[in-house]
Amino acid sequence: MTTRPVALVPGVLALLPSYASLEDPVAGLRAACLAAVAALGPRVRVLASGPSGVRVAEALVSAAGGCVVDEDETGVLVVGNGSAKRTEKAPGHFDARAEAFDAALRESFAGIDAALAAELWADTACLGALPPLAEAEVTYDDAPFGVQYWVATWRAA
Amino acid sequence: MRLGRHTFGDDEALMMAIVNRTPDSFFDKGATWAEDAAFARVAEVVAQGAEIVDIGGIKAAPGVEISAAEEKDRVVDFVARVRETYPELVISVDTWRAEVGAAVCEAGADLLNDAWGGADPELVDVAAQYDAAIVCTHTGGVTPRTRPYRIEYDDVVASAIADTVAYAERALDAGVARESIVIDPAHDFGKNTFHSLEVTRRLGEMVATGWPVLVSLSNKDFVGETLGLDVGERLLGTLAATSVCALAGARIYRVHQVVETRQSVDMVWSIAGRRPPLRAIRGLQ
Numbered sequence: 453m454t455t456r457p458v459a460l461v462p463g464v465l466a467l468l469p470s471y472a473s474l475e476d477p478v479a480g481l482r483a484a485c486l487a488a489v490a491a492l493g494p495r496v497r498v499l500a501s502g503p504s505g506v507r508v509a510e511a512l513v514s515a516a517g518g519c520v521v522d523e524d525e526t527g528v529l530v531v532g533n534g535s536a537k538r539t540e541k542a543p544g545h546f547d548a549r550a551e552a553f554d555a556a557l558r559e560s561f562a563g564i565d566a567a568l569a570a571e572l573w574a575d576t577a578c579l580g581a582l583p584p585l586a587e588a589e590v591t592y593d594d595a596p597f598g599v600q601y602w603v604a605t606w607r608a609a
Numbered sequence: 610m611r612l613g614r615h616t617f618g619d620d621e622a623l624m625m626a627i628v629n630r631t632p633d634s635f636f637d638k639g640a641t642w643a644e645d646a647a648f649a650r651v652a653e654v655v656a657q658g659a660e661i662v663d664i665g666g667i668k669a670a671p672g673v674e675i676s677a678a679e680e681k682d683r684v685v686d687f688v689a690r691v692r693e694t695y696p697e698l699v700i701s702v703d704t705w706r707a708e709v710g711a712a713v714c715e716a717g718a719d720l721l722n723d724a725w726g727g728a729d730p731e732l733v734d735v736a737a738q739y740d741a742a743i744v745c746t747h748t749g750g751v752t753p754r755t756r757p758y759r760i761e762y763d764d765v766v767a768s769a770i771a772d773t774v775a776y777a778e779r780a781l782d783a784g785v786a787r788e789s790i791v792i793d794p795a796h797d798f799g800k801n802t803f804h805s806l807e808v809t810r811r812l813g814e815m816v817a818t819g820w821p822v823l824v825s826l827s828n829k830d831f832v833g834e835t836l837g838l839d840v841g842e843r844l845l846g847t848l849a850a851t852s853v854c855a856l857a858g859a860r861i862y863r864v865h866q867v868v869e870t871r872q873s874v875d876m877v878w879s880i881a882g883r884r885p886p887l888r889a890i891r892g893l894q
Contacts, residue, residue: 466893477890536894543894597894 542598613719
């Protein structure tokens with residue numbers, strides 16, 4: 453286990469304030485993300501594969517009352533998710549391999565096939581070092597829009 | 610903006626549903642002349658989400674003369690009944706007569722919609738006395754219940770702004786609250802179709818006065834003449850004009866069709882960046 457709490461959230465752009473709707477389409481996901489981020493303490497280091505993931509992480513940390521730091525962190529926020537090809541209406545359309553790919557991630561983040569992840573539109577670049585979900589408190593595990601999301605928290609050892 | 614007992618934010622667009630207590634108005638042709646039919650119409654538009662009902666006892670077009678006493682018979686008790694049943698609803702009464710205005714305010718009206726541009730100079734005093742809101746319209750100086758006949762303007766929008774703002778300032782001087790004064794270019798009133806089209810096209814200039822703008826476009830002759838359509842066929846044209854006015858920032862829409870107008874205004878309001886989408890997830894998953 454780690455010496456600092458670690459949380460995993462998906463890089464869902466709908467979580468950004470600039471994309472707010474009158475009715476929140478990701479209300480449940482947002483609540484889970486905010487609770488997970490709140491458990492990281494006031495200074496959060498972010499690991500994300502790209503700028504949009506960083507923006508999502510910054511927005512969540514800010515909404516939870518913390519700030520993003522490069523060192524002396526009280527917790528680590530990892531941004532990533534499974535395949536975006538889970539259903540016919542998924543952003544990447546349906547790929548029959550996606551469900552098994554996500555099921556494997558659910559067991560372990562070790563040894564992810566980066567090429568397959570890219571084909572399946574999975575954002576896994578920062579997930580490799582995470583302990584298994586079995587060791588986390590998983591508060592969200594669903595693919596409501598054809599994209600596999602997890603929200604999970606690994607408490608400090 | 611405050612309409613009688615009801616306050617609204619600057620980013621809200623409001624639906625004012627027309628409820629005629631007349632036997633002869635042009636669109637519904639007396640469908641809500643009976644009090645119970647008019648009351649059912651109120652229930653319907655409330656269910657459709659209208660914030661305001663505009664109750665009228667005299668049709669705008671020329672016709673049988675209706676005395677103030679008869680006008681009061683048609684609207685005063687009805688206003689009281691609506692007030693009692695729907696305390697959250699803004700009640701507007703379409704009248705130009707101060708005597709009628711006082712009676713309906715006494716019965717619970719929040720807003721006096723003077724479609725005839727201040728023909729009765731004492732109407733503003735009534736609004737002030739009852740802390741009611743008032744709609745200041747532009748009619749080009751015509752007498753109530755007359756049709757425009759060979760009226761021309763050097764600049765119809767400049768005339769509409771000058772007259773409605775002057776009326777608004779007269780209301781302010783009489784003691785009407787600043788936040789309770791609304792201006793209306795009054796499409797088709799003292800205007801030919803070309804005038805009404807120009808007022809629509811240049812509505813932003815009225816909005817720029819800073820007074821909240823009401824538009825009354827619903828199924829009017831300028832739509833009918835523009836498209837060659839009879840009264841029952843003007844919804845799409847009305848909604849096109851509505852969209853142009855919404856983009857310019859009109860705040861109140863006096864309408865027959867609440868649902869369709871709301872949908873159009875909501876869409877334009879979102880395009881204008883004044884209203885978030887209801888529920889956007891496409892591409893944002």
